[in-house]
Structure formats: structure tokens, C-alpha cells
Amino acid sequence: MDFQRLKKKYAVVGVGFTPQGKVPGRTALSFHVEACANAIMDAGLRKEDIDGLFLYRHFSPIGNDYDTTAFTVAEQLGIRPFALNQEYTCYRSWLTHAIGLLEAGFCRYVLVSYGDNGYSGRRSFVKELDASNNSTDELAAFGDFSTLAKYAMVARRAMFEDGTGPHVWKEIALNQRRWANLNPIASTYKKHMTEENYLNDPFVAEPFRMMDAVPVTDGGRAIIITSADRAKDLKNPPVYIRGLGESNVPLSPFRLKNRDDRSAAAVASAQAFRMAGIGPNDVDACEIYDCFTFTVEHTLRDCGFFKPWESKDWFKTERIGPGGSMPVNTSGGMLSEAYFMGLTPVSEAVMQLMGRCGQRQLGVLSGTKTPHFILCTDNGGVLQSNCTIIFERS
Amino acid sequence: MNETICPLLPKISYDVAPFWQGCRERRLLFQRCSDCGHIRYPASLVCPECLSATCEWIESKGEGRIYSFVVFHRAFHQSMAGRIPYVVAVVELDEGPSFLTNIVGCVSTQVRCDQRVQLKWEEVADGLSLPVFGISDWEGKA
Numbered sequence: 001m002d003f004q005r006l007k008k009k010y011a012v013v014g015v016g017f018t019p020q021g022k023v024p025g026r027t028a029l030s031f032h033v034e035a036c037a038n039a040i041m042d043a044g045l046r047k048e049d050i051d052g053l054f055l056y057r058h059f060s061p062i063g064n065d066y067d068t069t070a071f072t073v074a075e076q077l078g079i080r081p082f083a084l085n086q087e088y089t090c091y092r093s094w095l096t097h098a099i100g101l102l103e104a105g106f107c108r109y110v111l112v113s114y115g116d117n118g119y120s121g122r123r124s125f126v127k128e129l130d131a132s133n134n135s136t137d138e139l140a141a142f143g144d145f146s147t148l149a150k151y152a153m154v155a156r157r158a159m160f161e162d163g164t165g166p167h168v169w170k171e172i173a174l175n176q177r178r179w180a181n182l183n184p185i186a187s188t189y190k191k192h193m194t195e196e197n198y199l200n201d202p203f204v205a206e207p208f209r210m211m212d213a214v215p216v217t218d219g220g221r222a223i224i225i226t227s228a229d230r231a232k233d234l235k236n237p238p239v240y241i242r243g244l245g246e247s248n249v250p251l252s253p254f255r256l257k258n259r260d261d262r263s264a265a266a267v268a269s270a271q272a273f274r275m276a277g278i279g280p281n282d283v284d285a286c287e288i289y290d291c292f293t294f295t296v297e298h299t300l301r302d303c304g305f306f307k308p309w310e311s312k313d314w315f316k317t318e319r320i321g322p323g324g325s326m327p328v329n330t331s332g333g334m335l336s337e338a339y340f341m342g343l344t345p346v347s348e349a350v351m352q353l354m355g356r357c358g359q360r361q362l363g364v365l366s367g368t369k370t371p372h373f374i375l376c377t378d379n380g381g382v383l384q385s386n387c388t389i390i391f392e393r394s
Numbered sequence: 395m396n397e398t399i400c401p402l403l404p405k406i407s408y409d410v411a412p413f414w415q416g417c418r419e420r421r422l423l424f425q426r427c428s429d430c431g432h433i434r435y436p437a438s439l440v441c442p443e444c445l446s447a448t449c450e451w452i453e454s455k456g457e458g459r460i461y462s463f464v465v466f467h468r469a470f471h472q473s474m475a476g477r478i479p480y481v482v483a484v485v486e487l488d489e490g491p492s493f494l495t496n497i498v499g500c501v502s503t504q505v506r507c508d509q510r511v512q513l514k515w516e517e518v519a520d521g522l523s524l525p526v527f528g529i530s531d532w533e534g535k536a
Contacts, residue, residue, distance in 0.1 A: 153484060252436060
């Protein structure tokens with residue numbers, strides 16, 4: 001498929017933030033609404049301009065919270081969008097759906113939002129995606145619990161086939177923490193991590209430790225997408241979607257292979273590069289969905305940044321850390337900044353290309369250059385869904 | 395008050411019922427498409443290769459190799475507390491399907507990718523046995 005005609009036709013024009021990290025006494029809905037309201041203001045739009053509202057996948061309400069839907073978010077924003085959508089589970093189709101609505105002319109401004117109160121509600125990440133928590137499928141009897149273990153299963157095979165392992169994943173965790181230490185809103189800001197901290201963290205589902213896994217967060221984030229034509233008249237410099245791709249590998253996690261040239265990340269990223277007319281060597285930085293440390297390795301490998309057996313040499317501070325030649329997850333990522341699913345990497349790519357990242361701003365931070373292209377990935381299920389976006393500075 | 399911790403039992407839908415009936419008889423059954431011959435798992439109404447709805451249930455010889463494995467050091471459910479560390483593995487059966495199971499009869503540090511394994515049965519409750527695997531090739535070769 002050739003999406004050349006969509007190249008630079010759409011752009012992200014606004015980002016909405018909320019207080020994040022540990023923010024007790026708040027509903028998930030309130031984080032959605034605050035993030036959305038702030039994104040609308042950030043873009044310089046009126047709320048009535050929003051005619052598409054998409055919510056990320058959300059989890060069961062906790063404590064005294066109610067369920068959050070696109071109806072309730074739209075109600076509290078006082079808007080009546082043409083189209084509403086909400087992920088039921090983790091297929092990452094929001095961007096291709098949004099572009100379809102914009103391209104068809106059904107919508108002009110699509111607002112995409114994530115919100116959760118999982119930290120204060122004490123939702124544990126290893127439980128949150130865990131369908132077998134309550135014996136809901138035929139595999140519970142084997143004790144196969146948690147999403148963490150399902151990623152760890154692929155990661156163990158990668159250790160065997162590619163020579164990767166904790167010695168690589170600790171570099172991902174440590175360097176993302178270094179980035180987070182430059183980001184005042186990161187939940188781990190000023191909390192340093194050492195190699196010993198990582199290696200002394202006990203295995204949960206070996207080969208993964210808790211430090212390989214994203215912690216849950218309170219907070220929300222939202223972005224607004226519109227056409228490049230409309231974007232020109234708005235407040236922020238538009239961040240263009242130069243390339244995008246999506247792919248889904250709907251196999252039970254135990255059927256996934258570590259090496260698969262038709263993996264969701266491989267197919268989606270190849271589409272995105274083809275549409276953008278550039279390759280990995282043209283990319284200035286990467287913002288990669290990092291539910292687990294290994295997800296970053298697996299994704300960048302399948303995007304073509306290195307060969308499977310090269311990860312040990314690739315994930316070095318001189319490349320991926322602050323001041324490195326290929327910065328990766330410059331906000332700290334989900335592992336060390338905050339967990340807003342794909343909106344953590346997407347919003348960071350957009351903020352970097354708008355030049356709004358303070359001391360961690362690429363091009364300002366010592367040893368870095370101003371980015372022109374940032375490759376960004378969203379990921380869902382167990383490596384089963386991938387949306388790759390190549391953003392371009394205006 | 396009953397303090398017994400019940401093991402987690404599989405939730406058995408209509409689609410997978412013949413598979414679990416096989417387990418009651420200690421037979422590991424998979425569907426083979428009568429039209430294209432594809433052997434499939436998990437169970438489904440139509441063949442994911444050719445969409446034929448005609449199939450037969452065949453019995454696996456119960457031999458294969460470990461594709462990958464995870465060692466659980468934490469009990470996510472109280473029924474597993476007495477079993478940690480335990481090994482959850484993906485076994486590639488010689489007939490083709492990948493199968494999620496446990497590796498038993500060894501310590502977790504002995505498990506390797508590509509080890510040959512052999513089917514064993516572990517009774518969990520009420521005449522129901524789980525298909526689990528034991529290492530048959532201690533050299534660790536495929």
C-alpha cells in the first residue's frame with residue numbers, strides 16, 4: 001500500500017497535560033477532561049471545533065470511581081462531536097481511524113485522550129491487563145498470569161536467539177531514567193537509578209524484574225490532530241505526520257515468535273518509512289512505546305535500527321542517553337516519566353518538534369542537534385499491534 | 395470456614411470443550427482441517443488457513459521442544475503460592491501447534507530453550523488432568 005498522498009497532509013497541533021504521578025482524590029474521568037481542555041487551549045481552538053473524540057483503552061474503574069466513556073468526557077467538555085470512539089482493548093488503531101475521518105471530511109479536529117487514577121487507586125500493572133486474574137480463560141490453570149510474563153516469554157527467546165538479556169535491558173532502564181532526571185514532571189525526577197538498583201531488583205517472572213516494567217500513574221494526556229491546511233492558522237508550529245503505518249498480528253501471545261519479519265512493528269514501520277520517503281538513518285530521535293524495557297529493543301530492532309545480535313552494542317548511553325547520537329525516550333518514557341500509553345511517546349515527539357522541552361530539548365541540551373524527524377511508536381497487546389508515526393518539524 | 399485454596403481451573407467454552415474432554419481422558423487433542431490438513435490451536439469453528447468448517451480431532455504424540463519459558467518467582471494467585479518458582483513454557487509440538495503449558499519434574503534452572511520435552515499428565519481436580527511436559531533431552535539439543 002502506498003500512502004504517499006497523505007504525506008504531511010495532517011499534523012498534531014496541541015498537547016494537553018494534567019498533574020501527574022501521585023495525584024490522589026481524582027477520578028480517571030477528571031484526568032481525561034482536564035487533559036482535553038488543556039489540549040484545546042494549547043491548540044488555540046474553541047471546544048466547539050472538536051468534532052472527533054477518541055479515548056484510549058481504559059481499565060476497570062477502581063475504588064469509588066465510575067466507568068469512563070467518550071460520552072462522559074464529551075458531556076463534561078460540553079461538546080457534541082460528530083464521531084466518538086474508545087478502544088475496547090489494545091489494538092492501536094486510533095490514528096488511522098482519525099486520519100480516515102479527517103480525510104473523508106467527517107471531522108476537522110480530532111481529540112485523542114488518555115486518563116487514569118491507577119497509582120492512587122493502587123492498580124498494579126502486572127494485574128491490570130490480566131484477563132486470567134479471575135480465571136477467565138482456559139490457560140489460568142497453568143499459572144500464566146500477567147502481561148509482564150507474556151512479554152517475558154518473547155524476551156527469553158530473544159536471549160536465546162540474539163544474545164540479549166538483562167545486560168541490555170538495564171541500559172534501556174538506566175538511560176531513560178537519565179532523561180527523566182531532566183524532566184521536572186517525570187514521576188522519577190531526581191530519583192536516580194544505578195546499575196546495582198536494577199540488578200538487585202528480584203525477578204518477578206524471570207527474565208523480567210519490576211524495573212523492566214512500567215509503573216502505573218495518575219494523570220492524563222491529550223493531543224489534537226487536524227489537516228496541515230488548518231494547522232497553519234493555529235497557535236503552535238504544526239508537527240506534521242510525514243509517515244505512518246499500522247499492523248496487527250492477532251495471534252495468542254504464546255504463538256508469537258521473537259524473530260518475525262511480519263511482526264506488527266516490522267510491517268507498520270516499513271509502511272511509515274515508505275510513506276515518509278526516509279529510512280532509519282534519517283531519523284533524529286525515537287520515542288518508543290516502552291511498557292517493558294524489552295519492548296524498546298524489540299521495536300527498534302524490527303524498525304530496522306540494528307540487527308538482532310547488535311542490541312548489546314546499540315543500547316549505549318553515547319547513543320540513546322542525554323547527549324547521545326540517537327536519543328530514545330527523551331521524557332523518560334513510560335518507564336520513568338508517566339504511563340499514558342501511546343500518548344507518552346507521541347506527546348513527547350510533538351513537544352520536542354515544537355521546541356517546548358526545557359532543559360531536555362534536543363538542540364539545546366549539550367551534545368544534541370535540533371531534530372527534524374522523530375520516529376514514534378504505539379504498541380498494544382503483546383507486541384500484537386503497532387502504529388508507527390514519523391513526525392516532521394515545520 | 396473452608397481454608398482450602400482451590401486450584402484455578404480452566405474456564406471451558408463450547409469451542410474448547412472437546413479439547414478439555416480429551417484432557418479428562420489424558421489425550422492431547424488438536425483439530426486438523428479435513429480440507430487443507432492444517433493443525434490448529436486454539437480450538438475454533440473454522441480453519442484459520444482456509445476457513446473450512448470441517449475438521450477432525452487428532453491425538454498428539456505429546457513430543458516437542460521448548461520454544462521459550464518464564465520462571466514465575468511471584469504467585470499472582472494464592473493457588474500458586476506453594477509452587478513458586480514454577481515454569482510456564484511454550485512448547486512447539488512436533489505436529490505443529492504451539493502450546494502453553496508447564497515444565498515439571500526439574501528445577502527451573504535446568505530449563506533451556508529448544509530442549510526436547512515429553513507430555514505428562516497432572517491431575518488437578520475431579521478427574522481433570524492438565525497436559526504438562528517434562529524434559530526428555532537433558533543435553534538441551536533440538
